[in-house]
Amino acid sequence: MSPRQPSAAVRRRRRRLRTGAMLTALAAVVVGGSVVALGQLDRSEILVRERCSATVGPDTFELTPEQTGNAALISGVAVNRGLPARAASIAIATAIQESRLENIDYGDDAGPDSRGLFQQRPSQGWGTEEQVMTPLYATSAFYDALVQVPGYETLPITEAAQTVQRSAYPEAYADHEPEGRAFASALTGNSPASMNCTLRAPTGAGDALAVSTAADEIFGPLGGAVDGTRLTLDVSGTLGWATAQWAVANASMLHITSVAYSGLAWDRAEGGWSQTASEPGVLTVEVAGVTP
Known part of the structure; x- marks a missing residue:
C-alpha cells in the first residue's frame, strides 16, 4: 500500500509554516546586517539632533x-x-x-x-x-x-x-x-562657558580666515592671526567670552571643531566645556581640515 498522502489543507498549512520560517530567518539576516552596518557608521551622523x-x-x-x-x-x-x-x-x-x-x-x-x-x-x-x-x-x-x-x-x-x-x-x-x-x-560674554552646541561631525573643511572675517564683521577688527586651520585672537574679558561663545554658536555653519579661551575649551566631538591649558587673553579657534 502506498503511503497515505497528506490532505490539501495539511499541505497548505505546511507551506505557510515553511514560508514563515524563511521570512523569519531572512528578517534576522537583514536586521543583523543592519546592526552591523549601523555599527560601522559614525553614531553622530545617526543619533545627534543638532541643537x-x-x-x-x-x-x-x-x-x-x-x-x-x-x-x-x-x-x-x-x-x-x-x-x-x-x-x-x-x-x-x-x-x-x-x-x-x-x-x-x-x-x-x-x-x-x-x-x-x-x-x-x-x-x-x-x-x-x-x-x-x-x-x-x-x-x-x-x-x-x-x-x-x-x-x-x-x-x-x-x-x-x-x-x-x-x-x-x-x-x-x-x-x-x-x-x-x-x-x-x-x-555678550557675561556668563562664561554657558553656551554649548551639540553637533554632528563637520561635513566639509573649514576656513579659519573666513571665521576671522565673520568675527570682524560682527565685533569690529579683532586682529586675528591665521595659521592653517587655527585662528588666534588676542581678546580679553567680556569681549573674549563673547567672541568665544559666538564661535561655538556658529560652529555648525563655519565647520569649527574646537574653541579654547581662559583655561576652558569647547570640543565639538565631546560637547560642553572642559579645562585646558591656554594662554591668558588668547582665544583659539580650530576648524575642520581637508576631508579625505
Whole structure:
C-alpha cells in the first residue's frame, strides 16, 4: 500500500509554516546586517539632533544652530556698539517672537511686506527689502530705534519692544524674555562657558580666515592671526567670552571643531566645556581640515 498522502489543507498549512520560517530567518539576516552596518557608521551622523543651549543659573534653553547663529549676531552687534546685555535680551526676545530667529522672506496679515529677523517693513521706512533681509543691517536698524526709547534698559520688555516694533500682539514679547535673557547673557560674554552646541561631525573643511572675517564683521577688527586651520585672537574679558561663545554658536555653519579661551575649551566631538591649558587673553579657534 502506498503511503497515505497528506490532505490539501495539511499541505497548505505546511507551506505557510515553511514560508514563515524563511521570512523569519531572512528578517534576522537583514536586521543583523543592519546592526552591523549601523555599527560601522559614525553614531553622530545617526543619533545627534543638532541643537545649541544657553544655561544661566538653573535654567537651560535650546535653539537650533541657525537660530543660535542669529542670536549670536544680535548679541555681537550689541557688544560692538557698547550696549548693555539688556539691549541684546530685548532684541533676541523680539526676534524670537517676530521670526523664530530665522531670516524669513515673507510677512503676515499684520504686515504682508514684513521681512527678516525682526519682520521690518520697507513700507514703514525700515529700509529696502534687500536691506531688512540682511541680518547685520536689520539688527543695527533695530538697535538704532531701541536706543531712542528713553530708559529702555529698565522698561518691561513688552514696552521697550513694542515702542520699536508697534506690533499687534505686544504682550507676546514677554513670553520669550527668559530665553532671550539666557542667550544674551551667554553671547555678550557675561556668563562664561554657558553656551554649548551639540553637533554632528563637520561635513566639509573649514576656513579659519573666513571665521576671522565673520568675527570682524560682527565685533569690529579683532586682529586675528591665521595659521592653517587655527585662528588666534588676542581678546580679553567680556569681549573674549563673547567672541568665544559666538564661535561655538556658529560652529555648525563655519565647520569649527574646537574653541579654547581662559583655561576652558569647547570640543565639538565631546560637547560642553572642559579645562585646558591656554594662554591668558588668547582665544583659539580650530576648524575642520581637508576631508579625505
